[in-house]
Amino acid sequence: MLEVRGLETSYGDSQVLFGMDLDVGAGEVATLIGRNGMGKTTTVRSIMGIVRPHGGRIMFDGVGIQGNPSYRVAQAGIGLVPEGRQIFPNLSVRENLVATAKARDGDGENWTFDKVMDLFPALSARLDSAGNQLSGGEQQMLAVGRALMTNPKLLVLDEATEGLAPLIRQEIWTCLAGLKAAHQSILVIDKNIDALTRIADRHHIVEKGRVVWTGDSAALRADPTLQERYLGV
Ligand SMILES: Nc1ncnc2c1ncn2[C@@H]1O[C@H](COP(=O)(O)OP(=O)(O)OP(=O)(O)O)[C@@H](O)[C@H]1O
Ligand SMILES: [Mg+2]
Structure with missing residues (x-):
């Protein structure tokens, strides 16, 4: 579904990606893991068209999307839960959810407002509150709900559990397990390797802007030196 090959991205003179490769198959949960700043x-951000890569290619559903602006990447069916959540602070919960909503192309069940309320009942009590009045956990649920309401073929979560209380974290993991059971394709970035190995099919370890190891959860668990070498645990 998503195939990234040889991606190179820089901020000004400073190159950050040196040939990133990654794959997410249909219905698969894949991860990007690695230390801070890798x-x-x-x-x-390169996949989503927020920064422009200067090398490599990004194929989504068989179509090259590198260089496309963000709104076209979203239209193509990639939904992002960004690092730091970035919900609309001055819009209400309801407005945040409907602002970017769109129905699924073709067949398949749609995420609707009501379904997001069923998924995160805590949000239904806060519908008229502004985004910036929510707790961190509520903001994160809102960010996930907002992405789901774009009915993405691929859901991308960047550090969705960071800075949350353990119970709320667990709620996010439970939500992701439910999405996986419904065959949602997911790319997830997180520091919690235990939780990731319970849910993911394929891991990519990132070191200095390239992937240095890929494998499934059994392979990752079986090699403790990987975690020492690349994940600093
Ligand atoms: N807007 C920017 N301008 C310049 N340099 C940046 C910018 N954003 C990130 N960088 C640098 O690019 C490198 C990679 O950062 P990036 O945010 O992609 O890492 P990360 O793997 O997501 O880290 P973390 O685990 O802390 O989220 C870092 O050295 C960072 O300082
Ligand atoms: Mg990051």
Whole structure:
């Protein structure tokens, strides 16, 4: 579904991605893992058209999308839950959810406002509150709900559990497990390797702007030196 090959991205003179490769198959949960500053968010920003890569290619559903503006990447079916959540602070919860909503192309069940309320009941009590009045956990649920309401073929989550209380984190993981069971394709970036190995089919370890290891959860768990070497745990 998503195939990234040889992606190179720089901020000014400073190159951050040096040939990133990654794959997410249909219905698969894939991860990008690695220490701080290795280029995970830059990879996501390159895929989404927020920064412009100067090398490599990005194929989504068989079509090259590198260089496309963000709104076209979203229209093509990639939904982002960005690092730091970035919900609309001055819009209400309801407005945040409907602002970018769109129905699924073709067949398949649609995420609707009501379904997002069922998924995150805590939000239904806050519908008229502004985004910036919400707790961190509520903001994160809103960011996930907003992305789901674009009915993405691929959902991308960048550090969705960062800075949340353990119970709220668990709620996000439970939500992702439910989405996976419904065959949603997901690319997830997170620091919690235990939780990732429970849910993901394929991992990519990122070191200095390229992938240095890929494998499934069993392979990742089986090699503790990987975690020492690349994940600093
Ligand atoms: N807007 C920017 N301008 C210049 N340099 C940047 C910018 N954003 C990120 N960088 C640099 O690019 C490198 C990769 O950053 P990136 O945010 O992609 O890493 P990351 O793997 O997502 O890290 P983290 O785990 O902390 O989120 C870092 O050295 C960072 O300082
Ligand atoms: Mg990041």
